Amino acid sequence: MKCRALLRHLRKHGCVLLRQGSGHSVYWQPVRRTTSTVPRPAEVADTLAHKICKDLGIPPPQLSCMHSSSYLLDSPLTARLTAWYNRDNSVSEPERVGEGE
Numbered sequence: 001m002k003c004r005a006l007l008r009h010l011r012k013h014g015c016v017l018l019r020q021g022s023g024h025s026v027y028w029q030p031v032r033r034t035t036s037t038v039p040r041p042a043e044v045a046d047t048l049a050h051k052i053c054k055d056l057g058i059p060p061p062q063l064s065c066m067h068s069s070s071y072l073l074d075s076p077l078t079a080r081l082t083a084w085y086n087r088d089n090s091v092s093e094p095e096r097v098g099e100g101e
Contacts, residue, residue: 001043001044001046001049001061002042002044003038003039003040003041003042003043003044005061006038006044006052007025007038009053009058009061010027010053010056010058013029013056013058013059014030014031014058015027015028016028016030018035023040023041024037024039025037025038027052027056029056029057029058031057032056032057034055035055036052036055036056037052038052049061
């Protein structure tokens with residue numbers, strides 16, 4: 001996930017910046033009195049983001065793929081495929097190439 005999105009998530013859940021190093025920041029959760037070190041590359045691995053949130057006692061953020069490709073989640077094709085995988089009867093099965101001839 002993007003580092004900026006992780007920092008926004010931490011601030012949203014009451015974490016405050018305690019101090020900054022050359023390549024990392026230390027965030028503090030005042031309610032639980034816990035700290036966690038957050039690296040500052042452009043991208044943070046999802047597992048690391050979950051670990052940071054666990055250390056601070058806050059819920060984990062959404063997956064990064066949900067943020068970067070949210071336009072795909074609202075597309076008609078995605079809705080049709082989701083309905084087909086859920087076996088919704090209102091959507092017919094996608095046609096297979098080379099069959100039915």
